[in-house]
Amino acid sequence: MQRIARSAALGAAVLLTAGLVGTIGAGPAEAATPTGGVLQILSPHYSDRGTPQFADGSNVQRYLSDTTRGIDARMTVSSTSSASFILTPPDDKPLTTGVYRLVGQQPYGAKVPTLAINGEYLYGEFDIVDIASDPKNGTITRFDGVVPGVGEFRFGEDAAASVVFGARNVVFAKTFIGLPKTVQVETVHNTGTAAVALGTPAVVGVNASSFSVSGSTCKTTLAAGATCSFRVGFAPMAPGPATAAVSMKVGATTRSVPLTGSAFLGTTGITSSGKGIVDQGKTTKVTAANTAMTVVSGVSGWTFNADRLDGSGSALNIRLTSPNSRPLPVGTTKTTVSGDYSLVDTVNSSGCDSNGTVTVKQFINDPVTGLPDTVDMSFTQYCDNGEKYPQTGTLQWQARADVTAPAAPTSVAVSATSPRKVTWKASASKDAKSVVARLVQGSGANATPQSGTPLTVTGTSAAVPSVPTGQQYTVALFAVDATGNVSKAAVVRFGTAPVTVMTPGRPTITSTTNGTGSATVAFTAPASDGGLPITSYVLSTMYGSYTVSGTSSPLTLTGLPSGNNMVRVTAVNAAGNGAASYTVPISPK
Structure with missing residues (x-):
């Protein structure tokens, strides 16, 4: 494709x-x-x-x-x-x-x-x-x-002539505790022909204190065709996942919009100090509460960056490299400009290639993203320009004493008929304090505590809302401990996965035979028909609009000018034209 x-x-x-x-x-x-x-x-x-x-x-x-x-x-x-x-x-x-x-x-x-x-x-x-x-x-x-x-x-989800909420699921990007709240906007549109009464939007739910509603332009009545809006904020009060909902009266019913967010764990920050050209005799300290801190992957490593909250650029960043982006080993390791391990400390856009050592207490990579999940290390570096002043500092990213995730809930079961209810046994981990339950369409592969929509947990059960028929659904349960560590998902599925079709795959041209003003092309069928019968094949030239169709191999193009050209074959089913075969040359006489 x-x-x-x-x-x-x-x-x-x-x-x-x-x-x-x-x-x-x-x-x-x-x-x-x-x-x-x-x-x-x-x-x-x-x-x-x-x-x-x-x-x-x-x-x-x-x-x-x-x-x-x-x-x-x-x-x-x-x-x-x-x-x-x-x-x-x-x-x-x-x-x-x-x-x-x-x-x-x-x-x-x-x-x-x-x-x-x-x-x-x-x-x-x-x-x-x-x-x-x-x-x-x-x-x-x-x-x-x-x-x-x-x-x-x-x-395809909203009824005609109804009150439409812009977002049915408000999901915030992961953020740090202590930063200014992040905000999304929710719009309410009355697409009906009559005015509707509105209540005041309010946050409810287990983590309601981490979310807020402000700036509402919604009055007690929303005229036909009119819109209003309000802002939903997220400022996490505790590490780990958070869920709540915005509740709002619309006419005689109460509408609820799920809210989902997550906060980074542990301690995150960078310090750098020295008398050389990078630090200029100062000590710079940034934390997750006073800068916008990020980590991104690079060539064989990562960059940890702290941008000022006023938008004026980077205050401090650390660039690390290691063989194949593997975690740095615990203990003291030499770093060099061109070696397996390197570190570049940049303060206010001033940095230098350097040599020195790093001393690592923790370095754990996320198995899904490959990005560092937990880092706690210090460093001593010397610029590779002959300067004798050392740069010393620390790097922490979600550094914490407890990095062990709790055990997942067990014995997860869902009732066979609607209204469905999911039940489970609590995590065996003594430090597990809560459970996050998410309803995810499909197999639930790669589901996270932010995926799908949240279910309201009561003890060791949760009600499952009605869902469209003809689909498979997964309830994914996550245990969360006091540190914010999250368990692997415990899942249970119900429903049947639908048949999903697409266009056919790519045919393979096996031979060509050149004739006078013609070319005959033999080919094999694609490995996949896309789930629908192949109804025809189309043979076409790359140069000039010469095409012919048929139901099987071979196909012959006629009326071709002499000289060099290229041809390709495409399989067709009810979903449309599939991927064309790789082109091959022809030379009609």
Whole structure:
């Protein structure tokens, strides 16, 4: 499958995504561009990052929505603002529900979906909360995707002439205790023909103190066609996962929007001190409470960075390298400019290649992301310019005495009929203090305490809400200890996984025979028919519009001019044209 690539720079108000549509194979025939859906995001694009955007109804156009090509939706936010949501499946696989870790743009060989919102390719967790497709042709009929800290896009889920909430799931990016609260915006739109009474939005639930509602423009009545909004904030009070909900009276019913967040654990900070060109006789100390601290992977290592909260740039960062990005060994290790292990300490953009030692107390990598999960170390470095003054300092990232996760709950069971209830036995770990329960569509693979939607836990049970039929669901349970360490997931599943179809795979051309004004091409069928019968094959030239179709190999092109050309074969089923074979040369006489 050919990947979607960004084809042009973005204008201030118009997102040039039209050029992307023609880069992928044809899917199910559509008489007109379908409309409808709901977008509630904070724009991730660098030009307007953090700007709230909401669109729904006819302001959402879906240019693509099938399991093979993915989703290309464009939204009119206002007369001067637009948005886009472009989701591409992994190569040679259909778009399905799941918890994914996005890795940005992937031109070829993609193993996970690629997501661009407003032209910005995203990294990190992405949760397809809900998806349903037509088993006859792969057309996506229902979709709901959530990016923590960015927002949600969905379609096929909201009833016509109803009160629409922009986000059905508000999920915050992981943050540190002590930082200013992070904020997302919730929009309420009355798409009906009559005014509706509204209550005051309020936060309820087990971790309600970590969330807040402010800045509401919603009055006691919302007129037909009108919108109002309020801000939802997250400032964690304790380490680890947090869940709550915004409750709001709408007419005679009470609507609830789940809230999910998570706080980093332990102690995080960097210190650097010295008399040389880097520290200039000063001691610099940053913590997770007074800077925006991040860790990102690099070539054979990682960069720990602390940006000032006023946006004026980096105050301090540490760049570490180790063989194949393996954790640094506990104890004292030599670091050199060109050796297996190296460290560069940069203060206020001033740094130098250096040699020295690091003394490591803790260094544990996350098995899923490969990023450091727990670091506690000190260092002594000398600039590689002959300078005699040492740089000394410390690096801590979620450093803590207790790094052992509690045991997961056991004996998890779910009732066979609706209304369903999930039950379990508590964790055997004495320090386990709570349980996080999440309802995830699909197998639950890679589920985290932020995935899917939260269930309200009462003792050792939780009620499971009604869900659409024809789908598989997983309840994932996580035990959490006092430090915030989270257990592995204990899961139970119910329902049946749906049949997901897509276009056929890639045929293989096995031989060509050149004739006078003709070329006969033999080929083998693709390894996968996409779950639907292959109805035809199309043989075409790379140069000139010469095509022929048939139901089997070989196929012969006629009326060709003499000379060199290239040909390819494409298999077709009800979902559309599959990936073309690799091209081979022909030379008609």
